[in-house]
Amino acid sequence: MMPVVLAVTAVIFSLAAGGAIIRIARGPSLLDRVLAADVLLAILGGALCVDMAVNRHLNNLMLVVAISIIGFIGSVTVARFVADRRVNPHES
Amino acid sequence: MNPDFSGADAWIDLASAVFMVAGALLSLGAAIGLLRFPDLMSRMHAATKPQVLGLFLLLAAIGLQMRSWWVWPVLVVAWIFQLLTVPVSAHMVGRAGYRTKHLHRELLAADELEAVVQKAAAEAALTDNRDDGENRQ
Numbered sequence: 001m002m003p004v005v006l007a008v009t010a011v012i013f014s015l016a017a018g019g020a021i022i023r024i025a026r027g028p029s030l031l032d033r034v035l036a037a038d039v040l041l042a043i044l045g046g047a048l049c050v051d052m053a054v055n056r057h058l059n060n061l062m063l064v065v066a067i068s069i070i071g072f073i074g075s076v077t078v079a080r081f082v083a084d085r086r087v088n089p090h091e092s
Numbered sequence: 093m094n095p096d097f098s099g100a101d102a103w104i105d106l107a108s109a110v111f112m113v114a115g116a117l118l119s120l121g122a123a124i125g126l127l128r129f130p131d132l133m134s135r136m137h138a139a140t141k142p143q144v145l146g147l148f149l150l151l152a153a154i155g156l157q158m159r160s161w162w163v164w165p166v167l168v169v170a171w172i173f174q175l176l177t178v179p180v181s182a183h184m185v186g187r188a189g190y191r192t193k194h195l196h197r198e199l200l201a202a203d204e205l206e207a208v209v210q211k212a213a214a215e216a217a218l219t220d221n222r223d224d225g226e227n228r229q
Binding site for chain 1: 108123126127139147166167
């Protein structure tokens with residue numbers, strides 16, 4: 001059962017990461033890109049979790065804990081210093 | 093491929109498999125929401141799905157697969173810290189999005205922040221006028 005689960009989740013995570021990357025590339029605003037980068041980080045952590053669960057090891061567990069503790073600092077920093085430089089603010 | 097479902101092992105495997113696929117589907121839902129929703133606020137709604145429930149399901153899958161009790165406290169720590177930190181970044185991104193007007197006002201059901209902002213602006217204008225008056229006298 002586990003190889004099937006690994007294949008299915010790999011396909012789903014790849015599609016999800018592709019969608020998040022498309023949103024990072026397309027924007028339209030900086031905050032959309034930050035949000036999509038946060039989602040991409042969550043997808044990466046989820047993929048690490050699936051790898052650990054399927055192969056029954058705990059090598060990446062500390063990485064997942066560290067992501068959950070300090071992963072929010074990037075988006076908080078960007079959101080703190082974001083500024084609106086558009087001429088027409090309702091174009092997005 | 094045809095597991096024997098008489099023992100507990102196969103049922104635990106099945107539960108963790110369901111958890112893993114569900115967690116992955118939540119990530120896919122977040123990606124679809126990021127692509128399809130019209131503005132920043134609704135995209136933020138979609139983005140929280142894999143960060144909270146998706147991570148919970150995948151950590152539970154790890155705990156079920158490892159078959160040991162000592163790993164659960166670490167998983168609980170990871171999930172609780174995620175619960176504590178995700179609202180902070182969501183709050184900051186939401187306030188910055190409101191301030192820089194990355195939202196469609198016609199999609200809002202209620203805007204509780206506007207009254208606060210206008211009240212603060214009125215108070216700031218009042219103190220500014222009072223300061224000007226004192227300087228002139």
